[in-house]
Amino acid sequence: MINSTIKKSALQVLVMLICVLSLTFQSCKKSRSDLGKVLYEKTKNKVFKDATPEGLAEVFKQVLADNKSKMDNPNLITSFYEKNDYDPVFVMDHIFNGDADLTANYFEKAGQHGLDPKMFKADQIKQLVAKFKDKKGIKTLDEAYHDIADLEILTANSLINYSSALQFGMVSPRKIYARYFTATKRPDSTSMMQALTATNLKTYLDSIQPKDPQYLMLQKALIAGGTAQGMTKEETTRYLVVNMERLRWKNKPSQPKYVIVNIPDYRLDVMDNGQSILNMKVVVGEGRNTDNTNTLVDYDESDKKDRPFSRETPQLNSLIHSVQVNPVWNIPQSIASKEIMVEAAQDPYYLSNKGIDVYENGKKVEDPETINWSSAPKDKYEFKQRPSDDNSLGKIKFLFNNNSSVYLHDTPAKSGFTQTMRALSHGCVRLGDPQALAKVVFGEGATYNKIAKAMSEDNPEPTTIAVPDKMPVYITYVTCWADSNGTLQYRPDVYGLDIVLYGHLQKFLANNDQIAAL
Template identity: 60%
Template sequence: MILLNKINFKSYWHGLMLGMCAILLLTFESCKHTKRSDMAQTIYDVNKNKAFNKVTEEGFQPVFQKILAEKKSGLKNPVLITTFYKDNGYDPVLVLDHMKGEDLKTLATYLKKSGEHGLNPKIFQADEVNSLVDKFYSKDAIKTTEEAYETMARLEVALANSLINYTNSLQYGLISPRKIYARYYTETKRPDSTSMKKVFAIADMKSFLDSVQPKNPQYIALQKALAANVQVPGQTAEETERMLKVNLERLRWKNKPTADKYVIVNIPDYRLDVMEGGKSVMNMKVCVGEGRNIDRSADLTEYDESDKVDRPFSRETPQLNSAIYTAQVNPVWNIPKSIATKEIMVAAAQDPYYLSNHNMAVYKNGKEIEDSETIDWSSAGPNDYEFKQRPGDDNALGKIKFLFKNSSSVYLHDTPAKLAFNKPMRAVSHGCVRVERPLDLAHALFGDGTKYETIKNDMASGSAEPKNVDLSKKVPVYLTYVTCWADENGTLQFRPDVYGLDVVLLAHLNKYLTA
């Protein structure tokens, strides 16, 4: 009897669970698509066009499927859009959920005004959306049920495509920098399917569109300058406009520092800042890598079509984000192969005392050669030797270097060549960043205490032995590239496009008009 009760209870529980699952499945399916049995009346109440009096959900679906297939190749996110409508019974959610009030007209207006963000309205098919919206709301522009279906279908597709593209562009940027720049190593968040699908559930269009407007004060300052047609002295109005547009795009990229304390180097400004709590607590001049655009440093002359592909000069400082984890006092310079081949070996061939005079050691197969003066450099291959410069007053890295992980073997470091800091154009290094006041940077990173005192004393002593001093807490470091911004007084600052990266970005922004 007890066993029977257990069996009955088990059967009962199993049946109950199956029933609950079925209810949940039905509920989920019903949430995915709600029947619109009153479609005709709902639309007619809004636009008073009799051509919509006989439209039905069943009649609309095949027309919508046809238009979706026809337009698919022109959509920026074709799989996401077509899958969404397939999963939701080809319901024109954007048209039907937003046709009352001013929502659709508001979207059309915002798309037409995208030029305020430095973006061409053509990118978002602003004219097409505006034309379709006007046609949909007209009492007599649509004459037949078939035309009503087609107009509504084309409008729904255009709304979905343009709304997603506009939202993505303002929240994440139109361009992915990692796809257009050869030496860009800053992680940049891009939109995903979850964020894009949110547009189909918007409650109020204007509130949503206002919410995606970037709120960064820097962004707003550049927007205002663009609207006011600000012109930089010595540049044409067109050149200034281009600088504003590309830097607005940079501000839209989701890759900005979020830590309370970090180090940031702006390559075109030749400046390093230590930031805390959103404010610069210390800044200094830097020297950065040589760039491809030295001769064009005062303008934004467009490159030809082939230069839309980024081809950086070998010595350009890369854009990256990492974290400073240690300082090496009285460092050894492990000379990169490119410098060794193109410079060191050439100089050694011309002067047998060059290596000893510059405190450099030469290695073959990992073993130091005691008498480098005996080497026959005329027969030496580019991979035969390795070079290191020992610590000392003439070491190219000076008294200290600050290390952070990166794939380009760059770091922040001191330098014995101090005169370069007095020059206005400081793109002169091999790629690393030379800092003007390295001891001050060490103090800003380590603070008061034993580690800073060790650094200070060892730098002063000029020890022949390198010493690593680790940071207790890593400090983020950003090497970035910004040619236009508003300073703390609200004054716009412009810097020459020393690496030509503005031009590369502008070329890709313009490509969207012909894509």
């Protein structure tokens, strides 16, 4: 009897659960059996009286197929409507409460982000909405079905594009830059579906406006239309729009404490909870545009091609995992063949004077001055510079994993830090105050004291010390930003990367007249 009661109760629970799941599933898809009635009540257009979900679905399916080439994400949009039985969510839930006009207004103001409003089809959306609000605007049922499908597709496509542009940027930096290795998130189906399923469009559109204070200050300057000192208004605008695009990229540090190097500013900062707790001058890799010959004033279609100079410092992110005090410099083959061997050919004592050892097949060459360096094979030998005051890496180097063999390091060549243009190295980043960076990375204590002591001595033995808490490091490229006083700072485009980015943004950008009209 008890078992029977238990079984009966379990069966009732199961039935209730099935009912709940069934209702839940059904609630995910809106029932539009009264589609025609609702549209007639809202438009007062008798054409809609005969509209049915089945009739709409047949036309909608064909319009989706016909417009596939015009959509930027046709598979996602098609899948969305297929899974929702071709439910016209924007037409039914948004255009009659003003959301559609509101959405179009946001699209029209895309120039505030430096983007061309025409990309988001605001005019076409408003024209279609107007037809629905005019009780004589739509003449036949077939026209009604087509207009519903057209408005749905147009709005969905523009909403995804606008959302992706503001949240992720218009271009992928990895696709346009040859030496870009920073983890950067791009739009995916999840982010796009958020745009399609937003119940309150104003709330959603407000939420995707970039909130970064830097972005807001550049955006304000763009709308104001000012002119930076020494630049034309057009060049100033271009500086702003390329750096706003950079700020839209999802590649910013998420950690509270990190090291960041800005290549065009020749500066390193250690950031802690949004504040710079250490900054110093740095020397970065030599660039293709060190004399600022090429600027954003003149643009050529060929400028879209990124042609990095061989010594340019790459953009990347990684973790500082260790330091080497009194380091050995494993001289890259390119530097060895183009510089070291040339110097050795001219001066037989160059190698010994610089503390450079030569290796052949992993074995140290005892008398490298006997080699005829003017005719020696370029790739036969390896070169290593011993620790010393003259070592090109100075007294310490900071190591982090990357595929470009770059690191942060000390240098005996201090004169570079007195120069304004400091793109002078072979690609690594030379530090103005490496010991101060070591103190921040390791913190005060025995380990740092050991590092400071070793750096002060003439110690021939390199010592590698692991960082207890790996420190994030970002090497980035920003040519325009607002300083702590809110003053916009501009830096020359030493690597020509602004020009490359501007070239790829061309078809997306608003002109000055569009921005001025906002």
